[in-house]
Amino acid sequence: MAKENPDNFSKLKGLPRGIIHATSNFEMRPLWLPSSLRSKVSDYSNRNLLAMPVGITQKKNVNDMVQKFLTGNFTIILFHYDGKVDEWSDLDWSRNAIHIAAKNQTKWWFAKRFLHPDIVSIYDYIFIWDEDLGVEHFSPSRYIEIVKEEGLEISQPALDPGSGEIHHRITVRARMKKVHRRVYELRGKTKCSEESQGPPCTGFVEGMAPVFSRSAWFCTWHLIQNDLVHGWGMDMKLGYCAQGDRTKNVGVVDSEYVVHKGIQSLGGDLTKDASTKTTSTVNRLLLNDI
Secondary structure: OOOOOOHHHHOOOOOOOOOOOOOOOOOOOOOOOOHHHHOOOOOOOOOEEEEEEEOHHHHHHHHHHHHHHHOOOEEEEEEEOOOOOHHHOOOHHHHHOEEEEOOOOOHHHHHHHHOOOOOOOOOOEEEEOOOOEEOOOOOHHHHHHHHHHHOOOEEEEEEOOOOOOOOOHHHEOOOOOOEEOEOOEOOOOOOEOOOOOOOOOEOOOOOOOOEEEHHHHHHHHHHOOOOOOOOOOHHHOHHHHOOOOHHHHEEEEEEEEEEEOOOOOOOOOOOHHHHHHHHHHHHHHHHOOO
């Protein structure tokens, strides 16, 4: 916080010169490392972060997701919205993950409180994903290579057209592309053409699987209101944090894609008939002519 308010430095004037360290991270430290070696442990093994809100009912899918990210040397942080933490201890990777529990809180509530930019400053990219994504066709390391090559500050993997829930056509995978930054749609309420300069036609990613560069997350964290709950509509505002032209710095990665299963959590249960109707209607409207 000292970086934001110069007055904070005056509150630290009693500290010896050189002792101030304004940032932190989620890297675990060996419990019995000799004090003479502690200061030398600065070669961070994990330079990217995956943070997910999770419930025990989605344990299998979360395990599949984490296994993929562990191959890319990610730090894993789980936000337990059902308060159940011990039930994850049988998974080998669980002891090395960061677990934070607060009942009935949402992803953005957790992110605002526990992913302050000064805490995640060592991570090049911050993945803030939902728990209901299928990652069979997704490689985290390859994904990062692509966003670096393309200069994407804010991104998301494309959604498989067969996903159970699709809200915006721009998120659907374009099979013949590596990345796309805009969509064209001349039907319906939203008209997307070459002249379109904003979401959801261009400069847009949805809230289920956003990926932020360090600089983009610094901005986004400040964008998140403290009383934000579900975050509906915030995806329309993320372009403000694109670190420049949102039509160039925000994009959807097609070659590394996921399946959005659309599983309800934290309430909002749908009946089977209503869910089936909604899914088929949405997919039919969005997937025509893709």
